[in-house]
Amino acid sequence: MHGLGSLFIALCAGATLLVAPGAALAQAFPSKPVKIVVPFPPGAFNDTLGRTMASEFAKGFAPGSHVENKPGAGTIIGTDFVLKSPADGHTILVVAFPFALINSLHAHAKIDVTRDFVPLAWAGSTPNLLVVPAASPYKNVRELIAAAKARPASIPYASTGNGTSNHLSMELFKAMAAVDLTHVPYKGSAPAVTDLIGGQVQAMFDNVPNVAAHVRAGKLRALAITSGKRSPAMPDIPTVDEAGVPGYQVSVWFGLVAPSGTPRDAVTRLNTEINRVLALPEVRERFGGSGIDIVGGAPETFGNLVREQVATWGKVVREGNIRAD
Numbered sequence: 001m002h003g004l005g006s007l008f009i010a011l012c013a014g015a016t017l018l019v020a021p022g023a024a025l026a027q028a029f030p031s032k033p034v035k036i037v038v039p040f041p042p043g044a045f046n047d048t049l050g051r052t053m054a055s056e057f058a059k060g061f062a063p064g065s066h067v068e069n070k071p072g073a074g075t076i077i078g079t080d081f082v083l084k085s086p087a088d089g090h091t092i093l094v095v096a097f098p099f100a101l102i103n104s105l106h107a108h109a110k111i112d113v114t115r116d117f118v119p120l121a122w123a124g125s126t127p128n129l130l131v132v133p134a135a136s137p138y139k140n141v142r143e144l145i146a147a148a149k150a151r152p153a154s155i156p157y158a159s160t161g162n163g164t165s166n167h168l169s170m171e172l173f174k175a176m177a178a179v180d181l182t183h184v185p186y187k188g189s190a191p192a193v194t195d196l197i198g199g200q201v202q203a204m205f206d207n208v209p210n211v212a213a214h215v216r217a218g219k220l221r222a223l224a225i226t227s228g229k230r231s232p233a234m235p236d237i238p239t240v241d242e243a244g245v246p247g248y249q250v251s252v253w254f255g256l257v258a259p260s261g262t263p264r265d266a267v268t269r270l271n272t273e274i275n276r277v278l279a280l281p282e283v284r285e286r287f288g289g290s291g292i293d294i295v296g297g298a299p300e301t302f303g304n305l306v307r308e309q310v311a312t313w314g315k316v317v318r319e320g321n322i323r324a325d
Contacts, residue, residue: 029088033057037078089258089263091258103314138203153180
């Protein structure tokens with residue numbers, strides 16, 4: 001019996017050794033495809049960023065990774081979907097400027113972006129361009145301001161929704177230039193730009209990568225750029241500050257986050273992979289050519305930016321009495 005008992009114990013120990021590595025392997029991250037949620041329609045840089053990450057993730061890091069566009073409600077639909085997804089790193093969110101407005105502009109959603117999400121990486125930044133249709137009578141910012149002063153609320157401007165960088169860039173412009181233009185919100189950049197080109201709306205601030213090609217093609221006229229200095233890629237376009245609104249400056253940013261509670265190992269692995277993708281020469285060339293300054297770096301760097309933006313723009317929303325609808 002003693003010999004049989006020893007043999008049984010030895011067999012059990014051997015089985016444990018065989019099973020344990022497999023169990024550990026099953027828990028390794030990633031263990032399935034990563035779903036990248038974009039809270040905007042296809043067609044703008046948010047979507048480009050998500051699809052670039054998904055395509056590169058799928059090549060080895062997490063085969064089958066893909067994008068799901070969940071636009072609507074000022075990005076709340078997509079944001080809430082990710083918030084309610086398992087916090088295991090397999091569902092992540094592309095975020096941009098509107099993410100920092102959720103606390104102040106969409107308080108009814110009961111989402112606190114600094115509490116409910118963990119940063120993964122700051123992907124990049126870009127200015128906005130103030131653009132008008134190619135056939136517009138406004139050749140520069142001063143002419144737009146003069147027309148808006150002469151006919152208050154008569155000039156419709158497009159945005160990609162309340163609380164987006166497009167919307168707040170124009171609201172800041174209106175406040176600093178002491179003019180009134182009428183807001184026409186859209187569900188994304190692509191439909192807004194289509195109507196702008198067609199003349200249904202008369203002006204718009206939009207991210208450089210969303211409109212630069214239309215400017216180069218002669219479909220839109222760029223009046224100014226929101227950065228503090230001129231872009232080397234578009235040196236003939238003045239800053240809004242130079243063009244007639246002293247002190248004006250807005251920067252737009254993009255990144256990725258995951259639900260709070262996501263294991264630290266998954267956050268680290270995702271951050272490493274995102275930075276790897278951002279460093280690829282073809283990605284740097286494509287993003288840089290469309291006006292994006294790639295940033296990358298540690299999750300904490302992006303977390304600091306988000307907290308700063310929440311505070312800065314929350315103050316603008318409160319003081320400007322800006323509403324979500």
